[in-house]
Amino acid sequence: MTRTLIPERARLDASDPEILAALEGEEARQRAGLELIPSENHAFPEVLTLLGSVFTNKYAEGYPGRRYYGGQEYTDVIETLARNRAKALFHAEHANVQPLSGSPMNQAVYLGLLEPGDTILAMDLSHGGHLTHGAPVSHMGRLFNFVRYKTDPRDGSIDFAALRQVARETKPKMVVCGYSSYPRDYDYADFKRVADEVGALTMADVSHIGGLIAADVMRNPLDAGFDVMTTTTHKSLRGPRDGLILCKEQFARRIDASVFPGLQGGPHMNQVAAAATTFKLAAQPAFRTYARQVLANAKALAAALASRQVKLITGGTDNHLIVMDTMQSFGLDGAKAQAALDRVGLTTNKQVIPDDPLPPMRPSGVRIGTPAATARGMGVDEMEEVAAIIAETLRADDDAGTEAVLAERTRMLTARFPVPGL
CATH class of the missing domain: 3.90.1150.10 (Aspartate Aminotransferase, domain 1)
Structure with missing residues (x-):
């Protein structure tokens, strides 16, 4: 039986049928199976449209109003919208929407606010922390001195007495909380008290629960006075595979300079456009209903x-x-x-x-x-x-x-x- 393909797929069928077959196979797999990996989601349909848009073609090194290339009138529009929507959604003073994904997002924070060799207190990987929270195999684990806190084996809660003791002994420059496999919520005020006691900055990596925070169904670290919050936009937010850094205004210039030109070149403007739309959709009542159901x-x-x-x-x-x-x-x-x-x-x-x-x-x-x-x-x-x-x-x-x-x-x-x- 002859297949009828839309024009875009007909072109792909003619130029690279092997890739088209893989694309169709993945669509069939997602339809017939069930994605239960908590870091995966089905993006909003609008996101898929924008990721395949002409914004893919455009270089936009720099920031709105301060680009290194011409032809930026529309890239400035979408990035400004993305930043303003992100700030409103997460109650933030400043937003950087350019990180290409979650790992460079966190790297930009460390490199922008700390010096190599500084001590960072973060969650032990086996207890729920992420690779970018200082795993020895990561480059950040080699550049910075990560010390660990763990959960209480009796009930999985954070052992704040032990955490405070480690903080007093090691005097970290930053306390990081956030997780990739920890099934509980945090009381961010407890982390803030420990950090304040030793004079450390506070950073929360909420990549997994960013959408749940945006929907006001889980606690927001920024409301507890955290200095920095990072999140990817594709997990519980249903957006593109992108990174977002939110911070106090006093750290804005250092964060922006760390992202560009410190760590990466031109942002992926198709991702930025998709993130802007994601933030708008996440502010709607329907998304709150979705988050509560999650x-x-x-x-x-x-x-x-x-x-x-x-x-x-x-x-x-x-x-x-x-x-x-x-x-x-x-x-x-x-x-x-x-x-x-x-x-x-x-x-x-x-x-x-x-x-x-x-x-x-x-x-x-x-x-x-x-x-x-x-x-x-x-x-x-x-x-x-x-x-x-x-x-x-x-x-x-x-x-x-x-x-x-x-x-x-x-x-x-x-x-x-x-x-x-x-």
């Missing part, structure tokens, strides 16, 4: 897993993500559990757990989240079915027949909820 779905999914005797790190969740201890629950390391869930159409990622005895590529856990499922329109009833498929898959002992039945259950579930923009 949290409700996460709590429902956690409860449904716990009822099936699945051990959850910290015992549950306050945000959009859940970390399962698959070794204790199913006798499977995270890599094997991730592969089994892939086979039934559930996309997850293997994850270290606090003080994990296993290596990062074969850790003890799996991380899951609800932003993408919620973007498709799923609610708490669907989370019960998702939990059932997860538990039955990981107890199936790689039985092909059982996995085939579970994969069909996934397809039946996802068929009821179209992917936005596809």
Whole structure:
């Protein structure tokens, strides 16, 4: 049967059919499967349009009104809109929308406000911190002296007595909070008190929960007086894969100079345009409804897993993500559990757990989240079915027949909820 393609895809079919086949395959995978990785989401359809727009063609080194190239009247419009919308959305005094993604976003803060060799107090990677929070394998871990704080093994809370003791002993120049696999909310005022006591700057990396903060369903570090807040725009915000730095006005010039020309050249103006639209959409009542449902779905999914005797790190969740201890629950390391869930159409990622005895590529856990499922329109009833498929898959002992039945259950579930923009 002859396919009928829209003109853009017909051109791609003629010039690079292998890439078109991969594109169509990925669309089919996203439709039939369910994205449960908490750092992934389905972007607003408007975002996909802008990412493929003529702004891709334009170099715009510099900042609005101070560019190094001509022809900037429209790039200045979109960047100014993006900055103003971001400031309003997050209650910020200053915004830089140029970081190309999350890692250079955080690097720009460290390099702009600190000196190489300075001490930074940040969350231990196995307890939920991010690679850019000073993992030894990262360049930032080599440039700065990172010291660690951990969670309390009894309940997963932050051990502020231990954190304060480390801060007093090491005298950090910056205290960083934020996470990539910590299922709880923070009381940012507690971090601010510790930082103030030792004269440190405060930075919150809220890349995972930026959309939930924008929707006022989770605490905002800037409201607690933090100096800097960073977030990516593609996770819970449903925007492009972009970075955003928000800070007090007193740090604006240093942050801007650190981003450009300090760390990177011309911004990706298609991303900036898409981020500007994302901030506008995130300010609407519909997005607040979405964010509340993300949290409700996460709590429902956690409860449904716990009822099936699945051990959850910290015992549950306050945000959009859940970390399962698959070794204790199913006798499977995270890599094997991730592969089994892939086979039934559930996309997850293997994850270290606090003080994990296993290596990062074969850790003890799996991380899951609800932003993408919620973007498709799923609610708490669907989370019960998702939990059932997860538990039955990981107890199936790689039985092909059982996995085939579970994969069909996934397809039946996802068929009821179209992917936005596809």
